[in-house]
Amino acid sequence: MAAPFNTVPPPMTNMPITAGSQSISLTRYLIEEQRAGRINADLRLLIEVVARACKTISIAVGKGALGGVLGDAGTGDEASINIQGEAQKKLDVLSNEILLEANAWGGHLAGLASEEMDTSQPIPDAYPRGNYLLLFDPLDGSSNIDVNISVGTIFSVLRAPDGGTHAQDEHFLQPGTAQVAAGYCTYGPSTMLVLTVGNGTHAFTLDREIGSFVMTTRGMRIPAETKEFAVNMSNQRFWEAPMQAYVGDLLAGSQGPRGKDFNMRWVASMVADVHRILTRGGIFSYPLDSKCAAKGGKLRLMYEANPMSLLVEQAGGAASTGRQRMLEVQPTGLHQRVPVFLGSRSEVEAAERYHAEHDASA
Ligand code: AHG
Ligand code: MN
Ligand code: MN
Numbered sequence: 001m002a003a004p005f006n007t008v009p010p011p012m013t014n015m016p017i018t019a020g021s022q023s024i025s026l027t028r029y030l031i032e033e034q035r036a037g038r039i040n041a042d043l044r045l046l047i048e049v050v051a052r053a054c055k056t057i058s059i060a061v062g063k064g065a066l067g068g069v070l071g072d073a074g075t076g077d078e079a080s081i082n083i084q085g086e087a088q089k090k091l092d093v094l095s096n097e098i099l100l101e102a103n104a105w106g107g108h109l110a111g112l113a114s115e116e117m118d119t120s121q122p123i124p125d126a127y128p129r130g131n132y133l134l135l136f137d138p139l140d141g142s143s144n145i146d147v148n149i150s151v152g153t154i155f156s157v158l159r160a161p162d163g164g165t166h167a168q169d170e171h172f173l174q175p176g177t178a179q180v181a182a183g184y185c186t187y188g189p190s191t192m193l194v195l196t197v198g199n200g201t202h203a204f205t206l207d208r209e210i211g212s213f214v215m216t217t218r219g220m221r222i223p224a225e226t227k228e229f230a231v232n233m234s235n236q237r238f239w240e241a242p243m244q245a246y247v248g249d250l251l252a253g254s255q256g257p258r259g260k261d262f263n264m265r266w267v268a269s270m271v272a273d274v275h276r277i278l279t280r281g282g283i284f285s286y287p288l289d290s291k292c293a294a295k296g297g298k299l300r301l302m303y304e305a306n307p308m309s310l311l312v313e314q315a316g317g318a319a320s321t322g323r324q325r326m327l328e329v330q331p332t333g334l335h336q337r338v339p340v341f342l343g344s345r346s347e348v349e350a351a352e353r354y355h356a357e358h359d360a361s362a
Contacts, residue, residue, distance in 0.1 A: 017216055026051055026193065026204050026213035039181075039197050042108040042130050046157060047181060050134070051193055051213055053102035054153050054185035057095045057139070058206065061151060061187040069094060070146050083118045083335055084300075091145050092116055095138035095153060109134055110160035111167020113334055115303040120334060122166040131163030132180070133172055137303040140184070141269025150188035152271025156307040157181040169334050172302065176327035182307035186271045194220070194278065194311060201278065201315040222317035223281035226344035228263045230273045230284045238289035242322070242358035246351050258350075270299065274308050274342070278315055283347040287322065288339040297321075297337040301329060305340050318348035322355040 017024070030044045039047075060069050073088040074080035080088040096116040103109055107128035113120040115137045123129045134157055141151040157180050161171050183195035191206035193213050201220045204213035229250055236247070253261040265282070267273050273284050292298045299305050309319030309326040319326040319342035329338060341351045 017218060024215040024218075026195075026215070029202065029204075029215055033197055033199065038199050042132065043157070043180060043197070045106055046103075046108045046130075046132055046134065047183075047195065047197070049102050049106050049108070050099070050136075050155055050183070051185075053099045054191070054193060055206065055211065056098050056102070057091075057153055058185070058187050058191040060094055060098075061091065061145075064148065082116050084115065086142075088116065089139070089142045089145050091151070092139045092142055099136055099138050099153070103134055106130075108132055109167075110163055110165065111171065112136070113169070113172050113302065114138060115300055115335070120167055120169050120172055122168075129164050129166075131160050133158040133160050133167055135172060135302050135307075137300065140271045140304065141267070144267070144269050144272075150186055150267065150269050150272040150275075152184050152186040152269060152275075154184045154271060154304055154307050155182065156302065156310075172334055173331040175330055176301075176306035176309055179306060179310050179327075182310040184271045184274070184307065184311070186275050188272065188275075192216070192275070194275065196311050196314040198310075198314070201311045203278075220278045220315040222278060222312065222315045222344055224316070224345045226281040226283060226347050227260055228265060228280075228282035229347070230265050230267075230277070230282060230343075232266055232268070232286070233264070235287075235289045235291070238291050240288050240358075242354040243285075243287040243289075243351075245358065246354040270304055270308065274312070277317070277343040278311065281344045283341065283343040283351065285342075285351065286340045292337065295337045297339040299337060299340050301326075301331055301336045301338045302334060305338050305342075308340075309342055312342045316345065317343050318345040319343075320348050320352055322351060323359070 033039045034044050069090050073090050073093045082088050096114050105127045108130040109132050110129050111120050111122045113135045137154040140154050144151055158174050181197045185193045193204045203217040205216040207214050249256050249258050250262045286299045312319045321339045322341050341348050
């Protein structure tokens with residue numbers, strides 16, 4: 001006799017869901033969230049559409065050289081430079097186009113903004129407009145595309161303050177606390193979608209045979225303590241004094257004031273680094289340095305820091321600029337950059353202490 005459907009969600013722990021015990025597709029999860037009154041039909045559609053676009057990007061990424069998708073979008077003098085001042089890869093452009101096309105016609109959005117586009121885009125007049133705003137980093141970790149290392153897509157959803165009308169850049173300038181959903185898709189050995197609609201952070205793995213995302217961890221939890229940090233150490237000499245002091249003490253290990261030995265990992269794809277931290281803990285940082293100080297930092301508040309910070313907080317972790325809770329930063333520009341510290345709560349608090357002590361003595 002077939003086992004009855006399990007209608008009781010498992011407890012909110014970092015419990016991987018073993019194959020066969022129950023199969024909760026992304027669609028089922030979203031319908032249950034809608035029934036519980038936590039999301040509406042438009043937000044459910046929006047997330048389904050983003051997930052579908054991520055499947056398409058996953059197929060392009062997976063084809064690699066066979067799909068002709070590796071390499072730069074332009075060549076030589078014709079190099080294609082985006083609004084961030086960075087050379088675009090073919091997959092940056094393709095992923096942006098896939099997300100734009102998928103989200104244009106569903107009627108759930110008032111507008112979109114992307115790391116790869118100069119300004120936000122309203123929904124074309126040919127289609128109905130909805131009450132949400134979607135922001136994305138279509139392809140995160142571009143430097144890893146050509147060397148076959150994990151890349152990803154990051155997205156954030158806000159309410160349109162003036163729903164149903166043409167979205168303008170200033171409509172997007174809402175703090176991270178206003179996000180109604182956030183997530184990323186990692187294109188690694190397996191393709192995974194990690195999502196929050198404000199009720200925990202959950203991981204779904206793409207079942208490539210069936211073509212659907214299936215929940216594989218309900219309620220991801222980041223351990224409060226960690227012995228692992230992620231930072232691009234080659235920037236050390238450019239860091240501010242408090243970051244020098246903080247990492248200096250991490251490197252001193254059991255001989256230093258922290259009294260324990262730390263390990264280091266740096267994938268250089270934020271999606272992959274954050275996925276590791278959501279899975280086993282750690283601290284991720286991209287601090288202010290003298291090379292990026294004029295821009296405010298390296299990583300983008302609206303497309304990278306805010307969605308990742310919501311996912312991390314929903315998993316019991318913390319996210320900060322080093323001096324302020326990330327989600328409370330009031331954005332002043334669509335492409336604004338910020339210093340980032342996120343992950344295991346006690347370690348993010350330690351990094352903040354170094355900044356506070358330095359600022360107080362200065
Ligand atoms: P993107 O590919 O969207 O421009 O983002 C790259 C980001 C982030 O994914 C990563 O953590 C960081 O840049 C890597 O920076 P370094 O090359 O300085 O290590
Ligand atoms: Mn990125
Ligand atoms: Mn990108």
